[in-house]
Amino acid sequence: xxxxxxxxxxxxxxxxxxxxxxxxxGKGKRLTPQRRLIVEQVxxxxxxxxxxxxxEHLQKRIARRQLSRPTVYRTLAxxxxxxxxxxMTLDGRGVWEHDYGYPRHDHLHCQVCNRLxxxxxxxxxxxxxxxxxxxxxxxxxxxMFVTGICAACRRQRSQRRGT
Amino acid sequence: xxxxxxxxxxxxxxxxxxxxxxxxxGKGKRLTPQRRLIVEQVxxxxxxxxxxxxxEHLQKRIARRQLSRPTVYRTLAxxxxxxxxxxMTLDGRGVWEHDYGYPRHDHLHCQVCNRLxxxxxxxxxxxxxxxxxxxxxxxxxxxMFVTGICAACRRQRSQRRGT
DNA sequence: GTGACTGCAAAGTCTTTGCACGCGG
DNA sequence: CCGCGTGCAAAGACTTTGCAGTCAC
Numbered sequence: 001x002x003x004x005x006x007x008x009x010x011x012x013x014x015x016x017x018x019x020x021x022x023x024x025x026g027k028g029k030r031l032t033p034q035r036r037l038i039v040e041q042v043x044x045x046x047x048x049x050x051x052x053x054x055x056e057h058l059q060k061r062i063a064r065r066q067l068s069r070p071t072v073y074r075t076l077a078x079x080x081x082x083x084x085x086x087x088m089t090l091d092g093r094g095v096w097e098h099d100y101g102y103p104r105h106d107h108l109h110c111q112v113c114n115r116l117x118x119x120x121x122x123x124x125x126x127x128x129x130x131x132x133x134x135x136x137x138x139x140x141x142x143x144m145f146v147t148g149i150c151a152a153c154r155r156q157r158s159q160r161r162g163t
Numbered sequence: 164x165x166x167x168x169x170x171x172x173x174x175x176x177x178x179x180x181x182x183x184x185x186x187x188x189g190k191g192k193r194l195t196p197q198r199r200l201i202v203e204q205v206x207x208x209x210x211x212x213x214x215x216x217x218x219e220h221l222q223k224r225i226a227r228r229q230l231s232r233p234t235v236y237r238t239l240a241x242x243x244x245x246x247x248x249x250x251m252t253l254d255g256r257g258v259w260e261h262d263y264g265y266p267r268h269d270h271l272h273c274q275v276c277n278r279l280x281x282x283x284x285x286x287x288x289x290x291x292x293x294x295x296x297x298x299x300x301x302x303x304x305x306x307m308f309v310t311g312i313c314a315a316c317r318r319q320r321s322q323r324r325g326t
Numbered sequence: 327g328t329g330a331c332t333g334c335a336a337a338g339t340c341t342t343t344g345c346a347c348g349c350g351g
Numbered sequence: 352c353c354g355c356g357t358g359c360a361a362a363g364a365c366t367t368t369g370c371a372g373t374c375a376c
Contacts, residue, residue: 005297030350030355051341068358073341092252092365093340108300119294127290128309131282134168136314137271144307146291151299193330193375214366231333236366255340256365 005119007103016043016084016100023082034067038075042085048097048116050090051076088143106143110150112157117150168282170266179206179247179263186245197230201238205248211260211279213253214239251306269306273313275320280313 014022017039021031041058042049055072076096079085086099090109097116106124108117124144132139149157177185180202184194204221205212218235239259242248249262253272260279269287271280287307295302312320 005294028355032350032356034357066358070342070359071357074356089252089255092255092257094255108295108298110300111303117298117300119298121290121294124287124290124294127284127287131168131284131287132271132309132311135271135280135282136317137273137280137309137311138317139309139311140274141311142307142309144305146295146300146302146305148295148300148302148304154299154301191330195331195375197332229333233334233367234332237331 005121007105007118007120019100020079020082020084023084024078029078034071035075035078037062037067038072039079039084042079042096043098046098046102048095050093050095054096106145108146108148108150110153111147112149112153115150168284170268170281170283182263183242183245183247186247187241192241197234198238198241200225200230201235202242202247205242205259206261209261209265211258213256213258217259269308271309271311271313273316274310275312275316278313 013019017036020035020039024031024035037058038054041054041061051069051072054076055067055069058067058072076085076087076094080087080096080099082100084098084100085096088095088097103120104125105118105120108119109115110117128139128142131137176182180199183198183202187194187198200221201217204217204224214232214235217239218230218232221230221235239248239250239257243250243259243262245263247261247263248259251258251260266283267288268281268283271282272278273280291302291305294300
């Protein structure tokens, strides 16, 4: 039987927005309409996104002058600090993904369609620990990106070639 | 016996400069003093570096107006295209490392001293292949960064704490 | 000699910051 | 009503590009 690399779920006590509200309160910060809007959009579906994509989606929902680019960056930083999001860098630009309520995972990155496919491997985590032990290295986290061509793009390519 | 995660060597037919000269000739390009200088500096020792560090080192060797920042970027791109260097992105800035004559490897990244420690794991490579097969994903390459605190920095920290 | 290469200056891309007004708690 | 948060404009960090003179071949 092939191993299962798909992702399970993680128990979560609070919805993201409430968790964020809690975090903000603890810091004497405020839950503004802008912050609320961003959290709702971000957690409305599971996806990876950059600041531009997020801003674009949000500006379909509201008037432009209710949400600016700096606020998007500022709020994404806060959500990351709060542990709701995880930030990574792809081709030199920031990309965020869900962290809160989402299990540890790594990524296959399709260089054709740019899609990120998530997978989980306990064996990989174990291996990281093993290597780290060898170097007396205290692991905080790890990031693995496998670059290549995804199944869908491979199919399209072979069709175009007529093979 | 603990496994060996250190790096071996790779057979190389030509010194880096000659290999680059070959590459340039094949493209109708020229081996200028600037390109020669950069290759010599880059391959004078094994290290990771960004454009600034490289330029700084080079400007100790020559007058400033003999080597500009754009030329550094342009040459690094050519060396990468030629397969002599590999480029990665760390905290949003470009970092290059030797590729030609150097085996595949992954990195431990110390978040205190910023050092990159290289390690090699066949098991990791095997695991990547296994996951990719599961997703019918055609692997081009992979990048793994383990973030944490290296042995040296851990020692310093415990000394400062008096433990 | 000629077209590739260079330095310079300027532009580009993505992200962050200074500031004065506005509003959440 | 205090001071955090916002949008705006501008600055910043890093990298790339246009151009005219220069040089490798």
